[in-house]
Amino acid sequence: MDEKDLKLNETEFLNEDICVAEYLVYKKPETLIDIDLHYCPGCGHGVVHRLLMEVIEEMNIVDKVIGVAPVGCSVFAYNYMDIDMQEAAHGRATAVATGIKRVLPDKLVFTYQGDGDLAAIGTAETIHACNRGENFLIVFINNAVYGMTSGQMAPTTLPGMVTTTTPFGRDTSITGFPLKISELVAQLPGVCYVTRTSVHTAGNVRRTKKAIQKAFEYQMQNKGTCLIEVLSNCPSNWKMTPLESNKFIEEEMIPFYPLGDIKVPKEEK
Amino acid sequence: MDEKDLKLNETEFLNEDICVAEYLVYKKPETLIDIDLHYCPGCGHGVVHRLLMEVIEEMNIVDKVIGVAPVGCSVFAYNYMDIDMQEAAHGRATAVATGIKRVLPDKLVFTYQGDGDLAAIGTAETIHACNRGENFLIVFINNAVYGMTSGQMAPTTLPGMVTTTTPFGRDTSITGFPLKISELVAQLPGVCYVTRTSVHTAGNVRRTKKAIQKAFEYQMQNKGTCLIEVLSNCPSNWKMTPLESNKFIEEEMIPFYPLGDIKVPKEEK
Amino acid sequence: MKHESVFSGFGGQGVLTAGMILCYAGLNEGKEVCWMPSYGPEMRGGTANCIAIVSDEKISSPIISKFDSVVAFNQPSVDKFESMVKPGGNLFYESTNVISPPTRTDIDIFPIPAANEANKLNNLKVLNLIMLGAFNGVTNLVDDESIVFGLKQVLPERYHNLIPLNKEAYLIGKRLVEDILSKVG
Amino acid sequence: MKHESVFSGFGGQGVLTAGMILCYAGLNEGKEVCWMPSYGPEMRGGTANCIAIVSDEKISSPIISKFDSVVAFNQPSVDKFESMVKPGGNLFYESTNVISPPTRTDIDIFPIPAANEANKLNNLKVLNLIMLGAFNGVTNLVDDESIVFGLKQVLPERYHNLIPLNKEAYLIGKRLVEDILSKVG
Amino acid sequence: MGEVRLMKGNEALAEAAIRAGCDAYFGYPITPQSEVLEYLSREAPQRTGMVVLQAESEIASINMIYGAAGAGKRAMTTSSSPGISLMQEGLSYIAAAELPCLLANINRGGPGLGTIQPAQSDYFQSVKGGGHGDYKLIVLAPSSVQEMADFVRLGFDLADKYRNPVMILSDGAIGQMMEKVELFEQQPKGGTFPKPWATTGKTKDRQRNIITSLHIDPKEMENINLRLQEKYHAIEENEVRYEVMKIDDAEFILTAYGLAARICQKVVELAREKNYKVGLIRPITLFPFPKKLFAEIVPRIKGILDVELNAGQMVEDVKLSVEGKVRVEFYGRMGGIIPTPEEILEHFEKIFIKGE
Amino acid sequence: MGEVRLMKGNEALAEAAIRAGCDAYFGYPITPQSEVLEYLSREAPQRTGMVVLQAESEIASINMIYGAAGAGKRAMTTSSSPGISLMQEGLSYIAAAELPCLLANINRGGPGLGTIQPAQSDYFQSVKGGGHGDYKLIVLAPSSVQEMADFVRLGFDLADKYRNPVMILSDGAIGQMMEKVELFEQQPKGGTFPKPWATTGKTKDRQRNIITSLHIDPKEMENINLRLQEKYHAIEENEVRYEVMKIDDAEFILTAYGLAARICQKVVELAREKNYKVGLIRPITLFPFPKKLFAEIVPRIKGILDVELNAGQMVEDVKLSVEGKVRVEFYGRMGGIIPTPEEILEHFEKIFIKGE
Amino acid sequence: MAKVKGDIIVDIEKCKGCELCVVACPQGAIALSDNINKKGYHYMIKIKDNCTGCENCALVCPDAVITVYRKSGKKKEKIATISNVQNNMTMEVN
Amino acid sequence: MAKVKGDIIVDIEKCKGCELCVVACPQGAIALSDNINKKGYHYMIKIKDNCTGCENCALVCPDAVITVYRKSGKKKEKIATISNVQNNMTMEVN
Numbered sequence A, B: 001m002d003e004k005d006l007k008l009n010e011t012e013f014l015n016e017d018i019c020v021a022e023y024l025v026y027k028k029p030e031t032l033i034d035i036d037l038h039y040c041p042g043c044g045h046g047v048v049h050r051l052l053m054e055v056i057e058e059m060n061i062v063d064k065v066i067g068v069a070p071v072g073c074s075v076f077a078y079n080y081m082d083i084d085m086q087e088a089a090h091g092r093a094t095a096v097a098t099g100i101k102r103v104l105p106d107k108l109v110f111t112y113q114g115d116g117d118l119a120a121i122g123t124a125e126t127i128h129a130c131n132r133g134e135n136f137l138i139v140f141i142n143n144a145v146y147g148m149t150s151g152q153m154a155p156t157t158l159p160g161m162v163t164t165t166t167p168f169g170r171d172t173s174i175t176g177f178p179l180k181i182s183e184l185v186a187q188l189p190g191v192c193y194v195t196r197t198s199v200h201t202a203g204n205v206r207r208t209k210k211a212i213q214k215a216f217e218y219q220m221q222n223k224g225t226c227l228i229e230v231l232s233n234c235p236s237n238w239k240m241t242p243l244e245s246n247k248f249i250e251e252e253m254i255p256f257y258p259l260g261d262i263k264v265p266k267e268e269k
Numbered sequence C, D: 001m002k003h004e005s006v007f008s009g010f011g012g013q014g015v016l017t018a019g020m021i022l023c024y025a026g027l028n029e030g031k032e033v034c035w036m037p038s039y040g041p042e043m044r045g046g047t048a049n050c051i052a053i054v055s056d057e058k059i060s061s062p063i064i065s066k067f068d069s070v071v072a073f074n075q076p077s078v079d080k081f082e083s084m085v086k087p088g089g090n091l092f093y094e095s096t097n098v099i100s101p102p103t104r105t106d107i108d109i110f111p112i113p114a115a116n117e118a119n120k121l122n123n124l125k126v127l128n129l130i131m132l133g134a135f136n137g138v139t140n141l142v143d144d145e146s147i148v149f150g151l152k153q154v155l156p157e158r159y160h161n162l163i164p165l166n167k168e169a170y171l172i173g174k175r176l177v178e179d180i181l182s183k184v185g
Numbered sequence E, F: 001m002g003e004v005r006l007m008k009g010n011e012a013l014a015e016a017a018i019r020a021g022c023d024a025y026f027g028y029p030i031t032p033q034s035e036v037l038e039y040l041s042r043e044a045p046q047r048t049g050m051v052v053l054q055a056e057s058e059i060a061s062i063n064m065i066y067g068a069a070g071a072g073k074r075a076m077t078t079s080s081s082p083g084i085s086l087m088q089e090g091l092s093y094i095a096a097a098e099l100p101c102l103l104a105n106i107n108r109g110g111p112g113l114g115t116i117q118p119a120q121s122d123y124f125q126s127v128k129g130g131g132h133g134d135y136k137l138i139v140l141a142p143s144s145v146q147e148m149a150d151f152v153r154l155g156f157d158l159a160d161k162y163r164n165p166v167m168i169l170s171d172g173a174i175g176q177m178m179e180k181v182e183l184f185e186q187q188p189k190g191g192t193f194p195k196p197w198a199t200t201g202k203t204k205d206r207q208r209n210i211i212t213s214l215h216i217d218p219k220e221m222e223n224i225n226l227r228l229q230e231k232y233h234a235i236e237e238n239e240v241r242y243e244v245m246k247i248d249d250a251e252f253i254l255t256a257y258g259l260a261a262r263i264c265q266k267v268v269e270l271a272r273e274k275n276y277k278v279g280l281i282r283p284i285t286l287f288p289f290p291k292k293l294f295a296e297i298v299p300r301i302k303g304i305l306d307v308e309l310n311a312g313q314m315v316e317d318v319k320l321s322v323e324g325k326v327r328v329e330f331y332g333r334m335g336g337i338i339p340t341p342e343e344i345l346e347h348f349e350k351i352f353i354k355g356e
Numbered sequence G, H: 001m002a003k004v005k006g007d008i009i010v011d012i013e014k015c016k017g018c019e020l021c022v023v024a025c026p027q028g029a030i031a032l033s034d035n036i037n038k039k040g041y042h043y044m045i046k047i048k049d050n051c052t053g054c055e056n057c058a059l060v061c062p063d064a065v066i067t068v069y070r071k072s073g074k075k076k077e078k079i080a081t082i083s084n085v086q087n088n089m090t091m092e093v094n
């Protein structure tokens, strides 16, 4: 099959009267740099990256935003986001963000962190940034596993779940129970907004986007720390197809980590 | 005044018919080594040391107990307790205790930690040891200040409280609110018993002792992590007399950190 | 005798396994072997490769820049490794997936339509065994039984029922190069 | 001219402050000064001491093992520092608190009943200024006004009303040694 | 002959830990060494009852080791460069409290997050002391999968013998590559060294045991230091290990450790083919460093080329050993790049043969 | 003349930070340096609006510095030995990401928890790199309270000039002692070096700025390393600082830094009184080390006595500088013990005069 | 065939064939191609002409390869140039 | 004077004069001495003979310097030798 065939094949249904600028309703944001994402097929990281960039573009705050990437699969987040970014040491994103926000209080700062990064090695930094009520957004990608290092147990791994370091399933009597860090930090007075969303369906993607937007608004109003926990998949390390992985989110993750607001600012309760 | 006078003076009321072994009702435990404690006059650390040793002696578990001292004023705890002990790096007592307990599961392990040690630098270790439900006792001395390093703010310092690093009073908008770490860890499923006591009156001393005894019993029953938070004074760094400091506990600390059980084992609820 | 080879392709094509089977086969024959994978996040949907050395003597450097044989499972691998074949060495490539084939004339080049053949077996996963068969068909580095030994080591117990299929794929690969060689020779 | 001294006593007796006032006084007169405290957890109810050096030239080592003057506020300090007085140097000690007084004969020894005198002033806190007065009464290292300057530096603004009392204590100390000296001399 | 297997370096290390009677492993994942924790999680608890626990961080790991080693058990952790940096405080504590234990650093390219490719850039950290205070680790540098296994047993034994932490300084390539390895027999769990100092619960027949590194009195602290220095001296006297290749008639010496030494073996072969009289010294113990060997060989040779996968670290110890008596040159690649034998030979020729 | 005050070394350092235009200080208490955070908490926010935050740990501190420095601000932290060990990962990241910032280590006796008394046992850690990977800090060693102040300004300037972290390596004695200090005038906040690379929010007129130390491609990572090495080389060329005392006619050289150098000044005085021709070299920059000065002076002298408050660390750099051409001896005390001038002189006489 | 209201453009070289869009499409308008792209993935293609322009596919696509058009409904206000689309795509929209 | 039921022994050289026992004593039986011990602290002394042996003072004492006796009430079972008391105390109890 040669290249000509291919193009023809893919475009035979294209409606030339619809695909014009006038009728454009959705395109990816300009701030999402147009190169291949290194993520595995179907990985939720890409969706959340895009949503962040959509919100930042739509709110027109590119020149105000500074992002902090973690160590984890999303370590390269800065390769895709056309904004100023810093790459933090594993677990220290909220400390780095504290450093940034304290010297640039008028800017909008967010961290983007995985469950290993935020809830294992970075526990102290997470708790204390939240407790100080650092006025930034923490985007917390909970995929119940260490993605980047190939699938070890995370603090959020479900009981019984098989990972490379729990080859016989997570035994809570040895490794403890999954850590619901969102519920924990929600109790800290400095924290203004904690919500749990997912990106495994279009509706949930929409809700996640709304949460991100809200969080930036709260930050503009100096309300304190916002944390958005996004349940995400890791098809590669869960050893599933992307579709199976989304089913797993629906059937296993959400029952354990229920979606919805965990804390909202007082006046909105 | 010579030495003779002094002895005479102090003993004129002594009742030789009462002060005999037969009528002995209280003496300090043998396991509390008979040398001067290095603590400042009136400091609660001494009381808690004594209580631990009383319980260990009364339960006859000296040969089973391994203690872990922190870095803080009580770093020298091992000088006073006639039991096997390890001195942990600042904040890492629960990691050290995990190391001990995992290889010696039949022994009884406790850590003894200050608020800086346990709730600042050691936050991650505290949360994760509790989350794993490590089967040991954490004795947490909350004196709202860094004692050993001469009175800096601790995570538990009260709002408005003056310390050497909050010379104008703790400003919660900058440093965050006091961290109620007991309430936080009480939510973790691996934790079996969390209680807050104090040692500023005889009644509270008695209650603290009882809590310590309970915790060792739970440990023998493999129930998971026990944490006893003891509100304690730091007259030196609070810049108070011991009596004033106890009043401060009563009037300022307890209203903020209410005494009583925060979590008890299920069957006892 | 020392044979230094590299297996390269997309993650998921089984290139690391192919090299590993070869090394186990060498081990089975009492040879010295060394297998060195590329590792890390480039695995995320990217490319993977491994060096496999089989030798009669002790192996010194596991790091090499010139290979006796290159086994390329896709276009990027051809592009990357063609120049690293020693003069007189072999380059095997999966010809269904490769649009611009190698061009060197001082080496032996073997286009292997492994994907087609694998499709015929209804199992794309055995593509790597076909390539390995081609490789060993030319180099005769190890015996066929040793390859089967290697398969047993590499496949988890529960997949041992797939050994015959894999062996078949291996033999197809061997046959493919025999055809080529017979045409040439 | 260089005078190397140490002030030593219980924590809370104001030994560190006494040395510091002396250094400020030296500073006030354009001299080089160096003050070096003992520090750390031995402060918990234990002993404290500080080295105070006042000199016309640049001060090299701040660490010294022999002193021109030792000012000892309690028994342990006498015990520790007696042997470190340079021959011909001075040892001042708070005589109310010291049971076994120093015994060396190659140095000048000044027992100062500072606690008694402080009691008379109804303020035990000024004990250190009495000792400092005794020290300066003998060494004449700095002027009295410089001591007052030092007091101002060391006392927080809100305690400046205590300066006269402290000065009085200082002068009492001076007078105590003048008495001793006049008896001796 | 022991059981022969084809294994990754990391797996061999893990398997050897089980067989060396390791009581407890605490670790945190990091590429390129996560296989150790993974292998042990799969194999160890069932086989020997060994404790295997994924810690919440490297800091937790090293302090868990402290606790377990202080309790008299054979304890171990492994990590790679950034993770090892996080352990520096804990390591200094362990060295000061004289707790025998085993660490492995599967070195990757730095500084910072760097790359996950192999490097040797943590020599200084391991050998000079990345933590605070004067202390020494015994540092073993394997250059094959076989040694990844063997040095675990050796390491535990040295640790117990000297009450000193031992560091296996390896790299991503040796950790990831598979080679034939002959495994030693299962050893008794916990080893056989008596540890009367361990905190196991004070029984009536002995004084209490205390594990500490605090000695607030400087005199006492100096005495501790003097004792440590004496121990390090004894280690330097007794435990130097190295491998040599064709040094008897050598005019030039290549020196390298670990992976770089493997490559240099090939360089020696290539050089000899060209009739250059080149030999190789491979320090196996980086501390204690084979100073005497270098000092001895100096009169007989014309030059030394030190090859490392870093900007020049061990070369300082080589220079300190030869004291200016022979020319010492350095060749290094950084950031995960591994030089080929040909490239090294070329560099050798450039400086020593063509005399640039 | 600037304002003259009697200050503790730690306070002078803190005051100088305010005056050097420091934007942010993040720190965690530890003896013997807690005065820095305390002084700044009291003084800084009102005077210059400087951010002063007590972090939850040293690890948080160093990473807050990373963030603030990456945002283009003058950021600083201080600690003492165990706390500095905890910062090693962060430091390696900062060096790799080339973030200008200032640290101070008020060294205390180690290893482990050790003692809080002064020591110089963190030389290796500071100079050779206690973190992972090949990187260098610029290391300044003050020996007076005056220098504690002056080196803050110098340190920030060097940091900005080279985009490199600078470490002030001091000790507990210099931190705690009070001396006269002449303070420099208030400098503009944030300094005056342009920082176009800083993450301050991407404006339309420029590309996005990224602060990172990750370069997964080893070629790229090697290039980063080569660039770093080049920079370190430039620093070695341009920034060597030292102080000498009576070296012109010296037959023997004492060498020491920081507190030990202060003591050695007195030793030189005492020695000259006895007519020994002794001079002193005090390296002020430990990296870059004054190698050339040592190399130059070698032909004129009979011996070097290196004095440190440790088991022998800088002495390696002295030896590497003189390349065996002159006898180098070492005298050290450990664990917080400070030798007296007399003691050092005696040792000097023993080895160089009486020729033991 | 349903009345055409919407349409999509897919950057097939960037598609990773995860199929998430396929299950997200309420119209069943899309599926994976039997062909693979340069990265070796079966890429998504339209199989029916009944797209409503609901955006679901684009929302769930982790690789942001889908652009959506819809004829009915109010026009979007700010419409920028799409320069991202790779040039081996047939259509270019300016 | 009240009928004596209890009594205490204080290790005065170890007392730090914190006064916590003084306020804890329901009988007002104890107070700080005007004298100081070797460490420089005013130490606790009995000022009345009305001690009931309630233990309160001993319980709150951070330095564990108080031993308590009580005549009434049931005897304690295990009574060990008190060898801790410093020998500059007048009483020794064996």
Ligand SMILES: Cc1ncc(C[n+]2csc(CCOP(=O)(O)OP(=O)(O)O)c2C)c(N)n1
Pocket (backbone or CB within 6 Å): A071, A072, A073, A074, A090, A113, A114, A115, A116, A117, A118, A141, A143, A145, A146, A147, A148, A149, A154, E028, E029, E030, E031, E058, E082, E083, E086
């Ligand atoms: C100090 C340190 N320890 C460990 C690692 C190795 N490491 C890299 S990413 C990672 C965990 C990633 O998991 P997570 O944060 O859940 O992110 P994900 O990849 O799942 O998105 C680890 C342990 C490291 N780079 N640095």
Ligand SMILES: Cc1ncc(C[n+]2csc(CCOP(=O)(O)OP(=O)(O)O)c2C)c(N)n1
Pocket (backbone or CB within 6 Å): B071, B072, B073, B074, B090, B113, B114, B115, B116, B117, B118, B141, B143, B145, B146, B147, B148, B149, B154, F028, F029, F030, F031, F058, F082, F083, F086
């Ligand atoms: C890594 C490290 N950081 C800091 C210190 C200094 N330090 C010693 S004790 C202490 C805090 C003590 O406070 P807390 O834990 O509340 O105990 P307390 O003295 O109040 O009983 C600190 C910060 C240290 N020893 N090690």
Ligand code: SF4
Pocket (backbone or CB within 6 Å): A038, A039, A040, A042, A043, A044, A045, A073, A143, A147, A148, A233, A234, A235, A236, A237, C044
């Ligand atoms: S490993 Fe998991 S988290 Fe990482 S990119 Fe792949 S699917 Fe996503």
Ligand code: SF4
Pocket (backbone or CB within 6 Å): B038, B039, B040, B042, B043, B044, B045, B073, B143, B147, B148, B233, B234, B235, B236, B237, D044
């Ligand atoms: S400083 Fe405070 S906590 Fe420490 S011993 Fe003194 S009173 Fe107790």
Ligand code: SF4
Pocket (backbone or CB within 6 Å): G006, G007, G008, G024, G025, G026, G027, G028, G029, G030, G050, G051, G052, G053, G054, G055, G056, G057, G058, G068
């Ligand atoms: S826009 Fe809606 S209808 Fe059209 S292809 Fe996408 S999901 Fe289907």
Ligand code: SF4
Pocket (backbone or CB within 6 Å): A042, G010, G014, G015, G016, G017, G018, G019, G020, G021, G022, G043, G044, G060, G061, G062, G063, G064, G065, G066
């Ligand atoms: S969701 Fe995106 S990447 Fe996945 S198949 Fe559809 S278009 Fe391709």
Ligand code: SF4
Pocket (backbone or CB within 6 Å): H006, H007, H008, H024, H025, H026, H027, H028, H029, H030, H050, H051, H052, H053, H054, H055, H056, H057, H058, H068
């Ligand atoms: S035992 Fe009770 S009554 Fe007696 S002195 Fe003590 S507190 Fe007072």
Ligand code: SF4
Pocket (backbone or CB within 6 Å): B042, H010, H014, H015, H016, H017, H018, H019, H020, H021, H022, H043, H044, H060, H061, H062, H063, H064, H065, H066
């Ligand atoms: S409580 Fe103890 S230390 Fe305090 S005054 Fe009473 S007896 Fe003395």
Ligand SMILES: [Mg+2]
Pocket (backbone or CB within 6 Å): A072, A114, A115, A116, A141, A142, A143, A144, A145, A146, A147, A154
């Ligand atoms: Mg994850």
Ligand SMILES: [Mg+2]
Pocket (backbone or CB within 6 Å): B072, B114, B115, B116, B141, B142, B143, B144, B145, B146, B147, B154
């Ligand atoms: Mg405290």
